[in-house]
Amino acid sequence: MLAIVDPQLEAFRNDVLAGLSAPIPAVPARWFYDQRGSELFDDITRLPSYYPTQVETRLLQDVMPEIAACIPEGAAVVEFGAGSQTKTPILLEAVAPAAYVPIDISGDYLEQSAAELRDQFEGLKVLPVTADFTRPFHLPEGVEPLPKLGFFPGSTIGNFVPRSATDLLRHFRDLLGTGALLLIGMDRVKSVKRLIDAYDDPEGVTAQFNLNLLHRINRELDGDIPVDAFRHEARWNDILSRIEMHLVATRDVRFTVSGQPFDFAAGSSIHSENSHKYGERGARLLLLAGGWTPLREWSDEAGDFWIILAEAQPLRFAP
Incomplete structure (x- = not known):
């Protein structure tokens, strides 16, 4: 009997494995929005700084x-x-x-x-x-x-x-x-300060939103990413006129996703979102x-x- 493949899960897996293997690791921002991610984004929209x-x-x-x-x-x-x-x-x-x-x-x-x-x-x-x-x-x-x-x-x-x-x-x-x-x-x-404040709120909700992507990968793609080894960071890229969100490794870390191994050195990042202005x-x-x-x-x-x-x-x- 053939296994039934969920097309959305397959697309998520393909994007994550390809993105984490890329020279500049990145995961498309659309994968933020599972149930928890959607709820966190609703919370973000109510923050004073957003x-x-x-x-x-x-x-x-x-x-x-x-x-x-x-x-x-x-x-x-x-x-x-x-x-x-x-x-x-x-x-x-x-x-x-x-x-x-x-x-x-x-x-x-x-x-x-x-x-x-x-x-x-x-x-x-x-x-x-x-x-x-x-x-x-x-x-x-x-x-x-x-x-x-x-x-x-x-x-x-x-x-x-x-x-x-x-x-x-x-x-x-x-x-x-x-x-x-x-x-x-x-x-x-x-102003850059206003932009950074909007994407790195003091309440830490945007950080939870960003880190939830790793929780989703672990839950849905059989990952073992140590989420506590990454932190949220918002950056302004002036040349490209955009805010970038990154998940930055706080230490050298090794993990697997769907059986595929990955290594991230301390200070390296997963680029998780752009917001062009x-x-x-x-x-x-x-x-x-x-x-x-x-x-x-x-x-x-x-x-x-x-x-x-x-x-x-x-x-x-x-x-």
């Missing part, structure tokens, strides 16, 4: 009437990432869509979030899709003919290097179709390269964060 969620939420509340006026009646809202309990309801209340499709890699967390939104918005069709939104998947039956609004808040696009971010935006364009709209959050460049022209160029034309832009008074509404361009062949 400005992106606070600023974006206030900005959404302020400009939502303008946003809603741009959205066709009877649209389907397709959110890339499980619905935030603060931002998503603001959008759903104002737009009153025909359907809401949250997409997330963490199935348990996604179902919990979807159930809460069903209770909050009686009569709304909530159609969760458990999938890695960076890879091909299908929208639920009945959504295809509806006008579509993609929702990608939180500056999650900043987790991707420019080439991958462009590919992701093109993937969204292909999924949602020509003429679809995308409401996207983008974090702006600001954008200037005005850079944000627009990224969207255009990804197949989206910016239509409207909103920013808070301090200029900390952007919300941009863009339209999917028709496919064109390069000259």
Whole structure:
């Protein structure tokens, strides 16, 4: 009898083994979000030092009437990432869509979030899709003919290097179709101290979030990583305009994952996340390269964060 392989677990294993074996060890940030990781990230968004969620939420509340006026009646809202309990309801209340499709890699967390939104918005069709939104998947039956609004808040696009971010935006364009709209959050460049504080909070929640990745590897991939041999570190990379999160070895350490051995010297690290910050022209160029034309832009008074509404361009062949 053939063993049944969980495709998501297999993808996790492949990414981790390839990432830890790379010359610069790294694990894609999407694997942060098991149930515990999703809960910890929710905790992070409530921290005083983590400005992106606070600023974006206030900005959404302020400009939502303008946003809603741009959205066709009877649209389907397709959110890339499980619905935030603060931002998503603001959008759903104002737009009153025909359907809401949250997409997330963490199935348990996604179902919990979807159930809460069903209770909050009686009569709304909530159609969760458990999938890695960076890879091909299908929208639920009945959504295809509806006008579509993609929702990608939180500056999650900043987790991707420019080439991958462009590919992701093109993937969204292909999924949602020509003429679809995308409401996207983008974090702006600001003082290094403020950025570091946001990703290395004194309460230590971001450290727990980062280290939870090692706990997940141990639990799901038969790993024996000594988690206490690693510490969380946030760094600003000025050349690449991004915050980097690393898991830094505090001593020489040897461990195995799925039977494969790894050695890390003291001071070496596993690169676990990027969070790119954008200037005005850079944000627009990224969207255009990804197949989206910016239509409207909103920013808070301090200029900390952007919300941009863009339209999917028709496919064109390069000259």
